[in-house]
Amino acid sequence: MPERSVWIVRGALVYLCAGVTLGTLLLVDKGLGIGSRIWLYRPLHVEFLFFGWMVQLVFGVASWILPSAPSRQSDLPLLAACAALNVGLWLAGWGAVGGATGVLFVGRVTEAVSVALFAAYVWPRVRAFARA
């Protein structure tokens, strides 16, 4: 696994733990009703697990396992996609938590830019293996 993928996948694992920790607090509150303020943070639970964990894991694993591009390829679009994904999910999460629809919108746009960059990066790598 190349180093760039190692860091992307490890980042995804951190989001998995953070997202599940928030989910644990939400479920405990469903059982015991300890404090409804935790429900304000439910959007972060969703953002962490969908974008931080699943989408970022896809970025990391795909950048490792897909066939290499026919010509030498820069990692810059992949790194930009990851940066945009991380900025986007925090903006969207906090925008939703704070009820700031403008911030939420910018976050969603940033997430969309992120996946577009990633799609452009992997497109030439989605191909048949060269015949031996």
Added chain:
Amino acid sequence: MPALARLWIKTALGYMVAALLLGVWLAAEPWLPVWIGSADGQGSVAAVRASGGLTAALRAVFVHLFVVGWLTQLIFGVAYWLFPRHSREEPYGRSEWAWLSFGLLNGGLLLRAAAEPARAVGGSGFWAWSLVVAALLQWIATVCYAAYIWTRVRTK
């Protein structure tokens, strides 16, 4: 493919089917007759339904059966199989942590699937604490898996 990866993936497929069946039930719910019976002897299921509590609980169970039971477990199984081997002598490393994670995650998820609707129809005490236990089981399972797989997320 190692035994645990096969177990994880086949369990995930089972959850996918279960989640989609529950999804069908939820979609059909407005047309279902209200003869299911009394929820807890104090109020009818129809009354609980009217409050939306049971439907909301079942919807949450549907989402988590799909996302945790199907998607996350599929990822866990495939990663366990596919990620770089730990070493030649011990290719899957400290796999007891992964086995523990499998048991706790499924125990927690199934307990949640039972406890959340039960709590919504008025169950308290036992079911309330069951939700807490379910949450903790799933949290421990996730941390165990993340700690385990972390050592296999590496360059050669």
